[in-house]
C-alpha cells in the first residue's frame with residue numbers, strides 16, 4: 001500500500017468547517033491528519049515533515065516547490081474578526097507593536113500596512129510566548145485566531161487587518177491555503193477537495209458542536225472568514241506576495 005499523505009491543519013476554530021467533512025470520509029484512508037498553530041505548520045511543510053498543510057501564504061516564498069491543491073482557503077472579503085491590531089490608544093499614538101509568534105501571514109501583512117498604508121513608525125517586537133497582557137498604554141499587539149476573538153472583549157481599539165487590506169488594495173485577502181510541497185495524485189486531490197466542501201452545507205451543525213460564548217460563530221463562518229479560493233482571492237494573494245518579494 002502507498003504511504004499515507006501527511007496533512008497538517010490550523011488548530012483554530014476557523015478551520016472547523018474545512019475539517020468537518022473529513023470524519024468518516026474515504027480520504028481518511030489516504031492521509032494522516034495533525035493540527036497545530038500556523039507558524040508551526042509552516043515550519044513542518046518547509047522541513048518536509050508533512051506533505052500538505054493549511055499554511056500561511058507568507059510561507060510560499062520559502063518553499064522550494066509548492067502546489068496549491070485545493071479550492072478552499074482561510075480568506076476574507078471584508079473584516080475577518082480574528083486578525084487584528086489591538087490597542088488602548090488610536091493607531092497614530094501607538095509606539096510599539098507586539099507581533100504574534102503563532103502567525104506568519106498576519107505578521108507580514110501588518111508590516112505591509114504599517115509601512116505602506118498607515119505609515120506608522122512604531123517599533124515592532126517579536127514574541128515567543130504569551131504577550132497579550134503587555135497590550136497596554138501605547139503598546140499595541142497583533143493577535144490572531146481564537147485568542148483574537150478573546151482579545152476583542154479586552155481592547156478598546158481594534159484594527160481589523162483584512163478590512164484595512166481591502167481599503168488599501170480593494171482586493172480580498174488569503175491568510176492560509178492548502179499547499180503541498182510535492183505533486184499529489186489527482187484522485188487524492190479530488191477526494192481532499194470533496195472532504196473540504198462538506199462543512200459548508202453543515203454550518204449549523206458545526207456551530208452547535210462548538211459552543212463558543214465569545215463570538216457568534218455563524219457570523220464568523222459565513223460573514224468573516226471566506227473559504228472559497230476565488231480568482232479575486234488569488235489576485236489578492238499575488239498582490240500580497242509581490243509586497244513580500246520587495
Ligand SMILES: C=C(O[C@@H]1C=C(C(=O)O)C=C[C@H]1O)C(=O)O
Pocket residue numbers: 010012014038039055056057074080082083102103104105106107144145146148175176
Ligand atoms: C484568519 C486567520 O488566519 C490565520 C492566520 C495565519 C497567519 O497569520 O499566519 C495563518 C493561518 C490562518 O488560520 C486567523 O487565524 O484568525
